Amino acid sequence: MTEENKGVLYALLAYVIWGAFPLYWKLLEHVDSLEILTNRVIWSFIFTTIFLLLLKQRKHLIEDLKSLWKNKKLFIALLSASLVITCNWYLYIWAVTHDHVVDASLGYYINPLITVVFGVFFFKEKLSKAQMCAVIVAFIGVLIMTLSYGQVPWIALLIAITFATYSALKKKITLDATRGLAIETLFILPLALGFYICTWTTSEPALLNINLFTDLLLILGGIVTAVPLVLFAKGAQRIPQYLIGFFQYFTPTVALIFGVVLYNEPFTTTDLLAFGFIWLAVIIFAASTISEIRKRHFAKKQETVNVKMI
Template sequence: MQMEKSGVLWAGGSYIIWGFMPIYWKILEHVTSVEILLSRVVWAFILTLLLVLLMRHGRYLKEDLQTLWRSQRNFWGLFCASALVSTNWFMYIWAVNHGYIVQTSLGYYMNPLISVLLGVIFLKEKLSGAQKIAFLLAATGVTILTLSYGVFPWLAFVLAATFAVYGLLKKQIKLDALRGMTIETLFITPFALMYYIWLFVDGRAVFFHADVKTDILLILTGVATALPLVMYAKGVQRIPLYMAGFLQYIAPTIMLFLGVIVYHETFGKIDLLSFSFIWSALLLFTASKVLEVLKAKKNNLSEEPI
């Protein structure tokens, strides 16, 4: 029980940080989304590498790289995962700093449903009747939004899809969370450094060309990236998967609150209607998963010898 409580604190804390992250990116809105992404990649790599070395796990990191290289499928799978999560980070930062926090919230509400759909398609997982209804409800919500906007909410979909495919790839590659993130950022860091050098040469880099506050905030993007991911990794190891899935709705709920209440983004009756369909889908989906787990536990107990 104590282990589960600490797991909820770790995982819940990570989602709370992710939920309030738009405030951080808003403070840096005078910096281009590309440069924020470059800083995030480079400083996250430096931070995670330092942590690995301080923990004296350098040889394990080397072994992980060697193991990955021997399995080219896993090596390039993780490379693709790294590219996808970098794309997700960029789109998220761009969306926040261009007044689309509500759409980012929608994207992260859609994420678990797309993840399950990918599981059905690629991992041959089965859906219950309730889960199929949940997908129909979510699809109805997205359709209403599409008709009201006149265009498909592509930003929300890209955020949801990139993170869902990233999760699918990561699920098939077993790595320690901290070392795995070090390797992921290692893949992208050379490209990020080359682009950053070009920004400096072209005179468009803000880093070292603005104020000290901006420089510190750009450096701390590494902490903002790594801290919640490490907290999440520690948390999900100690709690059931369905509980982790339920907790992940904390982040988009906070984002939605920030977008509407703090940053005054539009959220009319049509938005409320479509979000209501998606919230209903998530509640139905989560409830069905909880019932599945409880039923499985009950069956296991009844099968145990007296």
């Protein structure tokens, strides 16, 4: 399996898992969103660090930290990525636990458009005519959906911008995916611990004070968070930015189905029209991507044949 194919598999798995997140966070809607986020940061750091120790990666982790300290640009990039993804986590958790799963889905439909734009402007990636057409068609769908709201969909826009920014920052970071996640959560850990100290002194947090099931959900949120992020980081380093943008449509599609079918959130005829444009864009993008992969494969095969003939 080629590195690009591995990247495709990693990224696809990450987005499918993210799409199923509403099922998990809905079970914690009786807990304050900020406390869910705090537990997510703390337990992600703990489980990722334990995993690294089991893999005997302690020396490499220390070397990464030393390297980061020497390379200020990389340090700032990873610190920025950790802050941005923390904001994204909070926005998504709040949306899901406050019956805005469809809004969160809209955010992740807008996100690939921003990711593709980032790829063109920051990484000098080029889009084919078909891919550009897909972006325009998707933009029309998002515009219809936005206008149907009658106001700026702030939740969706903030979710989209924060994750697209995180994706662009991670593209520049060459650290091992798992160690990178451990360091990202380490940056936010002091804030998370500070929040819990304040909560314990002023009120009663949900952890250890509701029931065992709630405690387990809060703790296991660390593992649920770590797995797709590691997969995403591994995938982002192996595939082009535009392909990441395409795969990101899997997450909101799965979330949309949950929001409408399981949680009975409103889905009007206008919404259906808007999503129709977006789904058409996905089909165009997929067909274009498959066509390009086949062309590259044929070109390599032809080159190999020519070499043998010589």
